[in-house]
Amino acid sequence: MSRVRVRFAPSPTGPLHLGGARTALYDYLFAKKNDGDFVLRIEDTDTARFVEGAEEYIMESLEWMGITPDESPKHGGPYGPYRQSERREIYDQYTAQILKTDYAYIAFDTPEELDEIRSKYEEKGEIFSYNYMTRNLLSNSLSLSDEQVAEKLQNKVPYVIRFKMPVDRILNLEDIIRGKFSVNTNTLDDKVLVKQDGMPTYHFANIIDDYEMKISHVIRGEEWLPSMGLHVLLYEAMGWEAPQFAHLPLILKPEGKGKLSKRDGAKFGFPVFPMNFTDPVTGEMSPGYKEAGYLPGAFVNFLALLGWSPADNKEILSLEEMAAEFDLHKVHKAGARFSKEKADWFNQQYIQMKTDEEMLAILKELYPELPVNDDKLLKIIHLMKERAVFPQDIYENGKFFFSAPDQYDEKAVKKAWSDYTGSILHEFSTHLQPEMNSESIKSKIQEFAAEKNLGMGKVMMPLRLALVGELKGPDVPDIMEILGFEETTRRISNATNNIS
Known part of the structure; x- marks a missing residue:
């Protein structure tokens, strides 16, 4: 097999959706499994939908995920340029080459003329398609004489180039994932x-690029499965060997019906993009997994198992283990x-x-001005x-580690505090020693209670x-050890003076 x-x-045209991120991940894993190459190519010929900053966002998202392309606009490579534009x-x-073939x-035809034809078909309850049944009735080089075509070209009449779909071919x-199937042309x-x-449109450009870049396997979303027939025929038309295809399943909504969308994320409160993305036109910010606090390894691990099962149904795998x-x-x-619950898990x-x-x-990057030293932060x-x-x-x-409570939960006060509680805590605090640890504190509490x-x-x-200010948190002796003697006794004093 070739490399x-x-x-x-x-x-x-926008931020990288979960489905696109998973496609990139599967491409990467397949390449690494087979000692091959993972290429990032930017298909930016759709200038009408181009979004400023989207290309940089895609590259940064892949970098955050730990997916480094072997070749890309950023990394270069022997088969560039890696932007279609x-x-x-x-x-x-x-x-010029395909126009010399019969394909x-x-x-x-102008867009207005085609719209008019579609309207006439719709009036009859039919759907218009530019195909083998209609092409000889329309304005193209199949229906016009050579002289008419030459005249139009000489007069610079705008035109497109269409694929001539063969008739009556099976x-x-x-497909590697879906097996064998047949399509009638x-x-x-x-x-x-x-x-x-x-x-060129996507169909032609990606065939050319894949051939030029020596792509051996095309791994993409299942929305491109209906185009596979055309793409295989394009390879045939150009006299090239087609790559192998693998069409990935959809990532579905949490309820299981329909493709996961940005709207679902907004509705159910979870990101659908790897990182935050701000639309340069509307200013709308779409939240990302990175900023929400997901670790890149966890995100990639979760994403990989949305559609693929490793041996023995293992769940926790590093990127290297997945590959x-x-x-x-x-x-x-x-x-x-x-499932957001699974992502959180x-x-x-x-x-x-x-x-x-x-x-x-990680914590110091999130909160660079925490009011405790590293030793105490490590204990927390x-x-x-x-x-x-x-x-x-x-x-x-654990906010109570960084600042003393300035108010006390009312329900907790009713449950934990009586007329005698203040004097009990005050007396207990006199038994505490400046040098104390969790175990000694626990013993002190037991001895005092007895x-x-x-x-x-x-x-x-x-x-x-x-x-703490409420009845939550880890074991009390552990809290006291981290707070230390002075802060512990100060907080006990505050509580006895302020809780009635």
Whole structure:
């Protein structure tokens, strides 16, 4: 087999959707599994839908995911340029070539003329298609004489180049994921290959680019499956060997019906893009997984399993482990239902796997001005990490470590505080020593409760309320050890003076 070369070819028309990110990931994993090359190509010929900053966003998103292209506009490579807008001369060469075959023709029909024809068909309850049944009745080089065509060209009448779909052919196609299937060419229309401005459409340009870049496998979303017949015929028309195709299943809405969309993210409160993206025209900000607090490893791991199952149904895999196991034949045909709960679970698992020192670096990047030193922050992380789904949970759920409560939860006060609680806590605080740790504090509490003939709850609950401001948080002795003697006694004093 020739060298494995795959490409991810997004259009810079907006942020990178989860489906596109997964396609890039599967391309990358397949390339690495087979010691091949992963190419990033930017398909930017749709100037009407071009969005400023989208190309940079795509590259930054892949970088955050840990997916580094072997070749790209940024990294270069032997088969560039890697932006379609810079490949015009290459396309012109192949446009001239296909016009010499019997697979293409020039069409002079204006958009207005075609709209009028469509309207007439609709009036009769029919659907118009520019195909083998209608092309000889329309304004093109198949229906016009050579003289008429030459005259129009001489007068610079605008035209497009269409593919001449063969008649009555059965195409026997094979997809790595979906297996073998057949398509009757009579069901396919004559797609435009080259627009009036001379630039090729997606169908023609991506065939040329894949051939020029020696792409061996085309891995893309299932929305392109209906185009596979045309693309295989385009390879035939140019006299080239077609690559192997693999069409990936959709990522479905949480309820399982329909393709996951940006609207679903807004409705259910989860991102559908890897990173935040701000529309340069409207100023609208679309949230991303990175800024929401998902770790890149967790995001990639979750994304990989939306449509693919590794051996033994393992769930936690590094990028390298995924690459070692990845197999396109194990990609599912059916759509994969998105689950925010599962995404959160993966993130929690990855936080657990991080060392305290690694989480320290993450937390300091999120909160560069935390009012505690690194040693104390490491202790807080160690204590709070197990409960965290996101890095920011360590701070949000442990705010009491950084600032004393200035108010106390009313329900907690009613539950934990009585007329005698203040004097109990004050007396307990006199038993504390400047040098204390969690174990010694726990012993002190037990000894004090036994001495005063009190249940542990009569001491623990008001202590927690005094230190935290509510009846939440990790074990009280652990909190006291991190806060230290002075801060602990100060908070007990504040509570006894302010809670009535």
